[in-house]
Amino acid sequence: MGAIKEVLTIAGSDSGGGAGIQADIKTFQELGVFGTSAITAVTAQNTQGVSGIFPMERGTVRQQIDAVGSDFEIAAVKTGMLFDASIIEETAKGIRRYGWKYVIVDPVMIAKGGAALLQEEAVEAMKAQLLPLATVITPNIPEAEVLSGIEIRDPETRLLAAKRILDYGAESVVIKGGHGNDPDFTEDFYLHTGGASLMLRSNRISTRQTHGTGCTFAAALTAEMAKGAPMNEALFTAKQFVQAALGHPLNIGSGHGPTNHAAFRNFSGKGEVQLV
Ligand SMILES: Nc1ncnc2c1ncn2[C@@H]1O[C@H](COP(=O)(O)OP(=O)(O)OP(=O)(O)O)[C@@H](O)[C@H]1O
Numbered sequence: 001m002g003a004i005k006e007v008l009t010i011a012g013s014d015s016g017g018g019a020g021i022q023a024d025i026k027t028f029q030e031l032g033v034f035g036t037s038a039i040t041a042v043t044a045q046n047t048q049g050v051s052g053i054f055p056m057e058r059g060t061v062r063q064q065i066d067a068v069g070s071d072f073e074i075a076a077v078k079t080g081m082l083f084d085a086s087i088i089e090e091t092a093k094g095i096r097r098y099g100w101k102y103v104i105v106d107p108v109m110i111a112k113g114g115a116a117l118l119q120e121e122a123v124e125a126m127k128a129q130l131l132p133l134a135t136v137i138t139p140n141i142p143e144a145e146v147l148s149g150i151e152i153r154d155p156e157t158r159l160l161a162a163k164r165i166l167d168y169g170a171e172s173v174v175i176k177g178g179h180g181n182d183p184d185f186t187e188d189f190y191l192h193t194g195g196a197s198l199m200l201r202s203n204r205i206s207t208r209q210t211h212g213t214g215c216t217f218a219a220a221l222t223a224e225m226a227k228g229a230p231m232n233e234a235l236f237t238a239k240q241f242v243q244a245a246l247g248h249p250l251n252i253g254s255g256h257g258p259t260n261h262a263a264f265r266n267f268s269g270k271g272e273v274q275l276v
């Protein structure tokens, strides 16, 4: 067995443990990579919502990135909640400083209960400074609409939105389908600048315990890319990881509970996700 791959997440802390840094580290551990972190903001949060947001100073973010970057061989870096333009700038500078190969940008904007995890005026900074560095961006449907300025109603508008997002300079994008309107299926649509596309389709699992699915998906993708999986396989594993995590709920908390990050180890439902 080769040396364990080291990965970094630059994201917010979720005290409730289902999303953010906590989801990332749990997912990294499950998929056999070594997780490090740079915390951008502390949130007071549980399954019912966000009750407080405490952003870090930009220098605190920079120092964490430098502490990790100067000592670890980071095979892939993931970004999550970045909150404001100054943290986006530090994150982009850090990624450029260390020249990390795989950059997975989850453009987190709004929590399930409606709390803003990214300030509105920071969207332009994200487009200009971070998206050009991304190997893959993983917006959900509302985030893809904000980034592209296109309302996603059907496969045609989804394709247009994906193309528009790629115009900001990322290598590829996956528009996640959790917020889609099909009651039976979810579809995550992947598009590469070279024109190649993929669809990850699964049964829609009927559950309220969906807190942190987006972070978990992007973290699993990060882990698989760090291990050297080709993009289509990394996407497939990430989708299966989330399908398992949603399909084996833990029943924690009284609101939108966390997914089960440990379910994938025993997952045998390979046929539950189709790669089209
Ligand atoms: N009910 C569901 N059944 C099956 N898969 C789902 C369901 N909801 C979301 N997913 C999957 O979870 C992943 C995350 O998708 P989603 O669009 O919900 O992201 P998100 O809104 O960023 O998540 P969150 O804000 O909860 O972290 C995708 O792979 C999507 O297909």
Ligand SMILES: Cc1ncc(CO)c(N)n1
Pocket (backbone or CB within 6 Å): 011, 012, 013, 014, 019, 020, 021, 043, 045, 080, 081, 108, 110, 111, 112, 117, 211, 212, 213, 214, 215
């Ligand atoms: C800290 C944090 N990051 C991301 C999300 C999005 O799920 C969240 N709810 N909280």
